[in-house]
Amino acid sequence: MTPQTPEAEQLPWNRPSLGEEEITEVIDTLRSGWLTHGPKATRFESAVRDELGVQDAFAVSSCTAALHLALLAAGIGAGDDVITPSLTFCAAPNALRQVGARPVFADVEPATYNLCPEQAEAAITSATKAIVVMHYAGHPCDLVAFRDLADRYGLVLIEDAAHALLARRDGLRAGSVGDLATFSFYANKVITTGEGGMLIGRRSLVDRARLLGRHGIDAPVWQRRRSADYEVTVPGLKYVMSDLAAAVGVRQWSKLAAFTARRAQIAAAYTSALAGLPGLATPQVLPGVEHGWFLYAVFIDPEQAPLTRDQMADRLHTEYKIATSQHFRPVHTLQVYAGSADRPLPVTETAAARQLSLPCYPAMTDQQVERVITAVHELWGKRS
Ligand SMILES: Cc1ncc(COP(=O)(O)O)c(C=O)c1O
Structure with a gap:
């Protein structure tokens, strides 16, 4: 074995990949004197809305x-059931609990690790109000099947598209099919504003x-004549994106296609080098899919691979100084959700025990991609 020097x-x-363009745009915002949600956030919203072809967007x-x-x-x-995967980040289930609804966890498909339409349909009852899908790793779920399911049962369809900023399936853009959809611009996402997100979808709902x-205030601050010239019509919250973050966002958004193309290139290099290693499954991309490649997720079968997922992660870290990540601890196994799964979730549990996310981002050089490939080959006892 030849660990890294x-x-x-x-x-x-x-x-993250941040350049002079983002820095210049942030300085411009600082100099403008307008720091909160304003012209830059509006520009960011328009860019996302127009490219996705949705009615409205809110940063x-x-x-x-x-x-x-x-x-x-x-x-x-309160009293509403909402079907959602457990193989996801806790954000959607937590939000469901916050509004008093009950997350009903249904299993994922073995090919894509997205919520399975048949499992979701089997979980529908008279208490079901909505489905929240998540596009695992950037591979869109079956958008046509979920739109059809929601329409047949009169359910709200929400897409948690945190992983799928630029992904398509069957000609449909991830985020454009649900009644509402959400994006994340968290620091590790395909594009980032440090912290940030976008809500898109039907105009009446986004409105x-x-x-x-914005607190339930009927007019945004930049449209008011006097600072007290407003009414509070619902008890709202404060969730707007600042123009400082939006300044980064507009520049990052213009780089999304290039970032995704580089991610796809790295993913292709990994797949061609790693497919065929015993017990290591590379990600599947179904026909008709353009993957967003937020994650490059491999799955290690401990019966067939020379080491377990945890051993692989530990050895990549200690012997090769290569960091990896895991997506996700299933939500129903988290402390606050203990006992909340009312049906078996075998695909979710097996996937979570085997999954490992390899480094895959535009700032990686070809040499770094090779370094990961060589390290994995060596762990499998293959000489380069
Ligand atoms: C699937 C999914 N949804 C939602 C979120 C939450 O995103 P944010 O940190 O922007 O709230 C994440 C974060 O990683 C995620 O992976």
Whole structure:
């Protein structure tokens, strides 16, 4: 075995790509004297709305805020059941609990690790009000099937598209099919504003969310003649994105296609080098899919691989200074959700025990991609 030389630098699991354009835009905002939600946030919203072809967009402080507003705007609350995957980040289930609704966890598909339409349909009861899908790793879920399911049962469809900023399936853009959809611009996402998110979708719902996201105040601050010239029509929250964050966002958004293309290139290099290693499954991309590649997720079968997922992560870290990540601890296994799964979730549990996310981001050099490939080959006992 030939671990990396001692002087090899730590390769992080993720690093944002920020350039002079973002810095210049932030300085411009600082000089403008307008720091809160204003012209830059509006520009960011227009760019996202126009490219996605949706009716409206609202730039907010995080994807979690967008999910919370989505549920409030859609009138989801106490006594409502909402079907959602457990193989996800806790944001959507937490938002559901915050509004008094009950997350009902349904299993994912073994090919894509997205919520399975048949499992979701089997979980529908008279208490079901909505479905929150999540596009795992950037591979869109079956958008056509979920739109059809929501329409047949009269349910609200919300897309948690945190991983799928630029992804398509069957010609449909992830985020454009739900009644509402949310994006994340958290520090590790495909584009970032440090913290930030976007709520997009049907105009009436986004309008309601916009009101709820600025305290329930009926007119935004930059449209008021006098500072007290407003009314509070609903008890709202404060979730708007600042123009400082939006300044970064507008510049990052213009780089999204290039970032995604580089991620796809790295993913292709990994797949061609790693497919065929015993017990290591590379990500599947279904026909008709353009993947967003937020994650490059491999799955380690402990019966067939020379080491377990945890051993692989530990050895990549200690012997090769390569950081990895795991997505996710299933939500139903988190302390506050103990006992909340009312049906078996075998695919979710197996995936979570085997999954490992390799570094895959535009700031990686070809040499760093090779370094990861060589390290994995060596762990499998293959000489390069
Ligand atoms: C699927 C998913 N949804 C929502 C979020 C929450 O995003 P944010 O940190 O912008 O609230 C994350 C964060 O990683 C996520 O992975």
